[in-house]
Amino acid sequence: MINRWLKEITDIAGVEGVLLVSDNGHIIEKIGTQLDQGTLEQIARRILRIITAHNLDEKSVKEIELICYNYRILAMSAKTFTIITFCGSIRALSLLRITVNVVVGHLIEDKKSMKQIGKYTGQPEIVLEKEYLDQLEIKLISKLQ
């Protein structure tokens, strides 16, 4: 079921791949991307670090977008999971946003999907643990606490 919903996103022209990530950075599902597992895990962890750091400051992030000229990464976050989309040159950006939003909504409403996601959720603060951080990250995160 999760795979079917994520496919709705990858069907949009320009989308190169999509990840479903749990709140602690675990990759639950991936479609389409050519990047290796290690790189994807690092990307997921860094995006989750932004989201979890915002939560520390009681600012819930709904959406993050990284724009590198003709390449974008769009991350949309729900409480226990985040959908990360990798896009090349994309014309229908609004369509992509709406579709990802709809997929987030469907996943939240679908009990089977949430049960599957639930197997991997918990301890989101793990992405902020010192052993995974460099000096600058430690310094910046200490200012939030």
Next chain:
Amino acid sequence: MALVGNLRDLKLPNLIQLNCMERNSAKLTIEHAGKYGMIYFHEGQVVHAEFDPDIGEKALFRLLGLPEGKFKVENGVRAPMSTISTHWNNLLLEGLHQLDTMHASGEGKDRRLLEMFMSVKGVRRAAIITREGEIKKGDFQDDKEFALQALSFYEAEKISGLLKKEKSQFITLVTQSKRIILTEYDKDIIYLDIEAKYQLETILPFIEQVLI
């Protein structure tokens, strides 16, 4: 018939001088990056200026700093209020002096850049922050927010590295209460707080325009 043009071709000090020497009563509207500024003349004197969120001389001085913008002069339009009483000659001298002082110092360069961002419609607050999350230039202080966004910027840079892409041009974040745009500026980070009702896609081209 209204006189229309662009400040690139006819500089604002010349436009003001022209209206004052002709003893005009008129409204001069300037559109820059989606935001509108107005200067009113009454019998050859500047009597009122508006450039959101400022009015009076401050608004006029900010308008004098605009490098470009479409303008329109409509004759016979009365000012809604009077906020300026300084003679137009002295106003121009003071405004241009302020611009020269700003340009002469590095601090002025940063200040001017922030002024230009603030003149983009939808930008609520602008600041330059260091990579350590300290404020370098800006009119507001929010230590936690700056640390948070410096961290977001750092993580985004690392992700670009992982993807072997160029550095991120922009990072945008939407939270429950805010829309934030981050972009690199020299070794620092530009932080822009955008009004929630504006779509980031519509603002980004104007931000790019300022950065060029």
